[in-house]
Amino acid sequence: MTERLLIVYTALAALATAVLFAALCVAKLRARRRSGRDAVLRSKYLRILMLYLLSGEGPVPRFPLIRRAGARRLLAETVAGLTGVTCGLDVAPLRRVVAEYGLDRWLLGCIRRTSGCRRARGLMLLARLPLDGAVAARAARYARSRNRRVRFQVLMVQLSADPSMALRLMAEYPAPFSACEVGEILILLRRGMLPIAYGPLVESPCRNLRVVGLSIVRQFGIEEAERHLLRIVDGDEAPELGREALYTLCALRRPLTRRHVGRRLTAMSPAERKALMRYMAAEGYSPGLLRRLFDARERTYCESLVQSYKRSLA
Amino acid sequence: MKLVLLLFFAAAAVYACTLLLLVLRARERRLLAAAARAAYSDAPDGIGISVLCSGVTSPAQLENLLSSEYSRYEVVAVLDSRRQVAEFGALAARYRMIRVEWVSTGELEVTGVRALGRSRKRCFRRLVLVDRVFDGAAGDLDAAAAVATYDYLLPVGAGQYLLPGAVERLVAELGSEPPGTLDLVRSHLGEPAVLLSREALVAAGGFGMRPLRGIPRSRRRILWEPLLARPGSGWRVPRRWLLLLAALLAAAFGLSAAAGWWTAAAASVTAALVWTAAACASQAGSGRLRHFIPLRRIFRYY
Amino acid sequence: MHRILIVSEEEFLCDVIRLSLADMRADVRCASGLAAMERLSRRMLFDLVIVVGTSLFFSGRDVVRMLRPPGLRRPLVYVVAWQQAEQSVLSLLECGVDQYLTFPVSLQRLRAKVANELSRQL
Numbered sequence: 001m002t003e004r005l006l007i008v009y010t011a012l013a014a015l016a017t018a019v020l021f022a023a024l025c026v027a028k029l030r031a032r033r034r035s036g037r038d039a040v041l042r043s044k045y046l047r048i049l050m051l052y053l054l055s056g057e058g059p060v061p062r063f064p065l066i067r068r069a070g071a072r073r074l075l076a077e078t079v080a081g082l083t084g085v086t087c088g089l090d091v092a093p094l095r096r097v098v099a100e101y102g103l104d105r106w107l108l109g110c111i112r113r114t115s116g117c118r119r120a121r122g123l124m125l126l127a128r129l130p131l132d133g134a135v136a137a138r139a140a141r142y143a144r145s146r147n148r149r150v151r152f153q154v155l156m157v158q159l160s161a162d163p164s165m166a167l168r169l170m171a172e173y174p175a176p177f178s179a180c181e182v183g184e185i186l187i188l189l190r191r192g193m194l195p196i197a198y199g200p201l202v203e204s205p206c207r208n209l210r211v212v213g214l215s216i217v218r219q220f221g222i223e224e225a226e227r228h229l230l231r232i233v234d235g236d237e238a239p240e241l242g243r244e245a246l247y248t249l250c251a252l253r254r255p256l257t258r259r260h261v262g263r264r265l266t267a268m269s270p271a272e273r274k275a276l277m278r279y280m281a282a283e284g285y286s287p288g289l290l291r292r293l294f295d296a297r298e299r300t301y302c303e304s305l306v307q308s309y310k311r312s313l314a
Numbered sequence: 315m316k317l318v319l320l321l322f323f324a325a326a327a328v329y330a331c332t333l334l335l336l337v338l339r340a341r342e343r344r345l346l347a348a349a350a351r352a353a354y355s356d357a358p359d360g361i362g363i364s365v366l367c368s369g370v371t372s373p374a375q376l377e378n379l380l381s382s383e384y385s386r387y388e389v390v391a392v393l394d395s396r397r398q399v400a401e402f403g404a405l406a407a408r409y410r411m412i413r414v415e416w417v418s419t420g421e422l423e424v425t426g427v428r429a430l431g432r433s434r435k436r437c438f439r440r441l442v443l444v445d446r447v448f449d450g451a452a453g454d455l456d457a458a459a460a461v462a463t464y465d466y467l468l469p470v471g472a473g474q475y476l477l478p479g480a481v482e483r484l485v486a487e488l489g490s491e492p493p494g495t496l497d498l499v500r501s502h503l504g505e506p507a508v509l510l511s512r513e514a515l516v517a518a519g520g521f522g523m524r525p526l527r528g529i530p531r532s533r534r535r536i537l538w539e540p541l542l543a544r545p546g547s548g549w550r551v552p553r554r555w556l557l558l559l560a561a562l563l564a565a566a567f568g569l570s571a572a573a574g575w576w577t578a579a580a581a582s583v584t585a586a587l588v589w590t591a592a593a594c595a596s597q598a599g600s601g602r603l604r605h606f607i608p609l610r611r612i613f614r615y616y
Numbered sequence: 617m618h619r620i621l622i623v624s625e626e627e628f629l630c631d632v633i634r635l636s637l638a639d640m641r642a643d644v645r646c647a648s649g650l651a652a653m654e655r656l657s658r659r660m661l662f663d664l665v666i667v668v669g670t671s672l673f674f675s676g677r678d679v680v681r682m683l684r685p686p687g688l689r690r691p692l693v694y695v696v697a698w699q700q701a702e703q704s705v706l707s708l709l710e711c712g713v714d715q716y717l718t719f720p721v722s723l724q725r726l727r728a729k730v731a732n733e734l735s736r737q738l
Contacts, residue, residue: 002316006576009320013327014567020334020590027597043631050635064679084351117342126348149346175593179489180358184350203677219356219700235489247360252461271513272494274421275465278359282463304417308461312413312642356700360736371675381675385701437673437707 038074041065045078052093060100073110076103080128087191095130104135110138116147123153127160138159152181159188166194171206182215189216196220202228210241218248226254233264243272250276250283258292265293274301281305319577323584330591335537337503337595342537348479348484361488362386362464363481363509368454369393369472371401380441381472382481388440390458393446393574395428402445410434410521416461422520425449425458449600452522459515468509469521473544477504480541484509487535497533498526503599549590563589618642618734619660623653623690624668633696634664650677657683657691662691663737664730670697670704671711672719680712696721699737 011248041064048061063111065071089271098104104126111122139157142150151174158169169187170177172284177185188194203226210232225248231244244262249256264274273294278288287306294302357492365379370391379389395402405411411431418424426447431607446457455469466488470476487499489508497514501507510525514533516526563586570578620642624630630646637644645662647653650672658664665683671677673695680693695708695714706714718728 002320003576006316006320006580009324009582010571010576010580013323013580013587016327017583017587017590018333020587020594024590024594024597027594031597040627046628046631047635050638054639082632085629085632085719085721086723088722088724098583115338117346121346121349124346142425176492178491179361179493180347180350180486181490182359183356183489185354187351187720190718214354221702243493251360271403275512278463293721297651301419301421303421307415308416309432310415312415312429351698377675383699384668385699385704435705437709438676439703440674471644473737475728497634578685 024049036212041071042074043309045075049078049082056090060096072106075101076107076125083128087287091130098129099177100289104129104131105189108138108261117149119151127153131161160193164192166253170208170212173208177208177211182211185212186215186219198222199226214244214248221252226260233261239267250280253283277302277305281309315578323580326584327587330588334591334595336538337599340571341598344483344539347483359489359493361485363466364470364483366455366458367387367391368451368465371398376613377474379399380522384481384485386464387481388442389437390442390462392444392446392454392458395445401484406431406441409438419460421516422456424460426540427457430461455521465512466509467512467526468514471564474505474542477543478538496535497529499535501537501539502543503538505542505544507541563592619662620644621647621656621665622661623647625649629668636727640731654682663734665691666694666696668696670699670708673708
């Protein structure tokens with residue numbers, strides 16, 4: 001019996017080794033192709049795209065070797081890479097390229113065949129292409145995916161396909177945005193795809209919209225939002241929102257008074273208060289203000305922090 | 315005896331394949347996080363990372379540690395100015411360090427600190443230099459943690475270099491969870507890396523008190539990808555030796571299978587499977603930097 | 617003819633910037649890192665250097681001094697990076713950087729800035 005088990009095990013292990021070895025060879029060949037042919041082709045595609053963008057009109061250019069394996073993905077990555085690092089591009093020529101070569105449909109097919117983070121990466125690529133509503137509607141089938149990253153990338157596809165619906169789409173998103181997800185939305189905003197009007201976002205009762213609004217205020221240094229921020233800090237909002245608003249005020253280096261932030265400070269845990277003290281000391285807040293904000297027990301910590309930024313005269 | 319050997323071979327094979335799957339999944343996550351660039355432009359949720367160094371004197375290593383583009387990031391280097399006179403002087407001169415006041419915050423028990431230095435130049439203000447009497451790495455790391463500004467601490471030893479994008483990857487992992495829910499993010503691949511929350515360290519009482527032990531499983535994450543590496547430490551086996559070894563394994567497998575010695579065949583095929591899985595993991599785990607990470611380190615910690 | 621150097625570890629970003637300056641009657645060169653930048657800048661005097669990313673500046677190298685011969689205000693140094701934080705931008709300006717642009721960058725704006733600066737140098 002043991003002998004038979006050994007034979008079965010040996011056969012299975014040999015098969016697994018062969019499969020892994022074949023996969024390793026394919027990966028090595030692919031890596032070699034990537035550093036050779038693909039690098040040259042990507043450079044060529046980018047050049048053709050940029051020339052087409054500069055000319056602005058005319059027939060869609062021909063891309064060499066587009067029927068070869070992996071070339072269509074290269075073109076999609078080049079278009080997505082270009083739109084990802086630039087803003088204010090004329091999307092009409094890019095849209096024509098995407099439509100002519102069917103990049104969006106082809107990517108949707110690839111996305112269907114993958115799963116998990118690979119699917120999320122496909123959707124991210126799709127979100128960076130100039131899209132129409134039909135493609136976004138087809139991508140919406142993954143909105144109920146078990147993978148959180150996939151669900152969020154579906155939202156990004158919908159946002160880039162129809163920015164006018166941004167507020168509704170973000171408000172209806174079923175899960176709270178994580179910090180990194182907010183970061184991705186802000187990159188989309190900086191590409192000029194979403195409106196920067198922070199007011200409706202910060203005043204909205206929806207948690208997700210508020211978080212995005214607060215991030216806009218912090219990233220663009222909008223000091224006029226101080227009133228809104230103080231209201232959130234002083235109000236009964238969720239602890240994380242109040243904390244975010246308080247940090248935003250500190251990032252803007254606005255003067256803080258015990259009257260406005262006292263309640264929020266009391267609600268914070270000692271560790272959170274210490275983290276805030278470190279943040280404020282690094283931002284250059286005066287020891288006098290820190291002394292007024294924090295209790296006598298925490299003053300020693302506060303003062304030693306501020307001292308550590310002062311030049312020693314001894 | 316044969317049954318025990320079979321179980322051992324099967325366990326080794328399952329272990330190697332599971333690790334490979336984890337590394338492949340981590341690769342996809344890493345590629346997704348790198349493509350999203352969410353951590354590159356702004357510090358999501360104000361997440362900050364302080365790198366704590368003990369015994370790091372090499373200018374090249376400090377350059378590597380300082381070169382991260384992440385905004386809420388600092389490097390706290392602890393040196394003994396009396397033991398490492400030349401290195402300390404060179405570092406202070408290069409980064410134009412000035413002496414600032416040092417008063418213990420009382421969070422951790424720190425002794426032997428002579429002085430604290432910060433750079434006069436704004437672009438190097440992310441470097442903090444602590445002059446301390448050396449009495450062990452744990453004491454140095456406690457002193458560094460006591461002056462660190464940020465909420466997450468990454469201890470780094472001499473010769474450990476950050477891989478490109480490692481800080482952004484850590485931030486992406488922390489930023490994908492609600493704030494304050496993770497206390498430990500670690501990676502066993504390449505050089506082992508441990509990112510620890512300051513709160514957990516203070517609760518444990520310092521690096522000498524085995525701070526990782528008290529962290530509940532729900533507040534831990536393991537990244538199956540290398541974050542730190544030691545360049546040039548890997549020995550490179552000539553290709554023909556590898557081919558010879560592979561041929562020997564294949565011959566041993568063929569001969570033992572032909573002769574009906576199935577235990578020997580299972581042993582040789584298990585060795586081949588583990589080797590192939592390690593090669594695949596190395597290829598996927600470090601991508602284009604695969605030569606930077608010695609293959610032998612992949613399985614070193616298992 | 618003006619000389620422009622683009623320093624970027626990412627070939628794609630280097631190509632995007634190079635191609636956006638394509639019709640500017642300038643000799644545009646690319647360097648993939650600090651060593652290549654040092655080599656090229658020793659060989660010729662550039663009018664403008666565009667550095668992609670901030671890591672070169674934060675690592676401890678005096679990049680601007682490396683690029684500019686003593687006593688000269690040339691080449692101008694532009695940095696294009698993802699950083700938004702005020703401290704990072706101020707640090708770069710303190711290092712001697714002349715312009716800072718963030719990604720996602722408007723290629724038209726970058727081109728216009730470069731063209732203005734180069735025409736002023738004539």
